Amino acid sequence: MEYAQTACLGGGVIGASWAALFLASGRSVAMFDPDPQVEKHVRDYIRTAWPTMTELGLTEHGNPDAIRFCTTAAQAVEGADFIQENVPERLPIKHATFAEIEPALKPGAIIASSASGLTLSQMQGGWSDPARFVLGHPFNPPHLIPLVEVLGNDRTDPAALSGAENFYTAIGKVTIRLHKEKNGHVANRLQAAIWREAISLVVEGVASVEDVDKAVWAGPGLRWAAMGPTMLFNLGAGEGGLKAFCDHFADTFNGWWDDLGQVRLNDEVAGILIEGVNEEAHGENHAELSARRDALITAMQKAMAGLR
Incomplete structure (x- = not known):
């Protein structure tokens, strides 16, 4: 299975929903969020979302227990093929997270941000090399609403952009590609x-x-x-x-x-x-x-x- 090992950074509503969908598709998930209550919140969310995803035919190969909770963001991304970043939309937090995970990334891993209020170029400032970093903005809740807006730019590896689109399609999403940055996307x-x-x-x-x-x-x-x-x-x-x-x-x-x-x-x-x-x-x-x-x-x- 392509991109079999995934990670979610941030376990709020968006992160929990992404985790549920990744698990439903048969992939494993490593989750990091500094909130001490994150494991309970995310497991409760997955438990609630699972019957709905089953009704939609999304859980045939899934395992809701194939998730582990990590104590650092760097630990969560180790070995991950695809990372969905959902940390709070404050640029210093984004940049600090990217600086922490960049040395721990598996070669070829794709990192997608769910950001809605920040632009790709703003977030790229947190990377030494942002080639594998793309925008992958969902509509809430991601496990139910198919849309994902995908964006790269001249600093993005084209293979990361197409790889993100292929990954999202494989888990049942509908993607659109943005050709330029615009506040709020489409x-x-x-x-x-x-x-x-x-x-x-x-x-x-x-x-x-x-x-x-x-x-x-x-x-x-x-x-x-x-x-x-x-x-x-x-x-x-x-x-x-x-x-x-x-x-x-x-x-x-x-x-x-x-x-x-x-x-x-x-x-x-x-x-x-x-x-x-x-x-x-x-x-x-x-x-x-x-x-x-x-x-x-x-x-x-x-x-x-x-x-x-």
């Missing part, structure tokens, strides 16, 4: 744009938090789960395709874009959203909402399996 920027307008509609009193959320999941969100917006609009004008759609709707979209809201996420706005989302929860607690989210995602993934 998916987070799309998400941020939608959320900004969602907040604006609430703040302007157009609709409640619950109804704006409902407008997404019961409307375009359902289509977006099948295809992206540009391809959907290509289909929206019939045989005329995207050219006919643009010819017909250019003025409409230009008018909407000119009118999109400009909001800031300050204390007042956050308070409005918190009140709205608490009403939307209808008494369900965090664990119940998370379980419902995961069940819905699982059902959608199963329904789409084999159709792409």
Whole structure:
């Protein structure tokens, strides 16, 4: 099995989710996190995630116990073929971690960072030789959401970039390759744009938090789960395709874009959203909402399996 021995640095929600997926694929995992409670947290997370991954057909070759917990980051990466880094998104912490593990790396190992708020070039400053270091940014939770955004640059070994893509594909992920750095990468920027307008509609009193959320999941969100917006609009004008759609709707979209809201996420706005989302929860607690989210995602993934 290619890249059979893996490591996860950081055992928070993202790191635990990655570890669960790596284990499900039949790989071993070495985990490091300085939190003394990390082993309990990660094992509990894996135990909870395993039935869902089994339902998705991801655990046929997996062993949830093929994980060991290490006392240092350097110890965790020894012998590892693929390392997923998930430490806090503060550059000094990233750089210190990279400086510690670099001398302990197996030749040819690939190191991928889950970072969402830092750029690859910023993080490369922590390496003497960043050739085997790539961005491998997931969407939360990684064991359920297929997307991984992969990025290298002129300091990256092309074999590390293609190797990361091959590894992610082998464990059931869907990768996109970024051709240049952009703060927030691709998916987070799309998400941020939608959320900004969602907040604006609430703040302007157009609709409640619950109804704006409902407008997404019961409307375009359902289509977006099948295809992206540009391809959907290509289909929206019939045989005329995207050219006919643009010819017909250019003025409409230009008018909407000119009118999109400009909001800031300050204390007042956050308070409005918190009140709205608490009403939307209808008494369900965090664990119940998370379980419902995961069940819905699982059902959608199963329904789409084999159709792409």
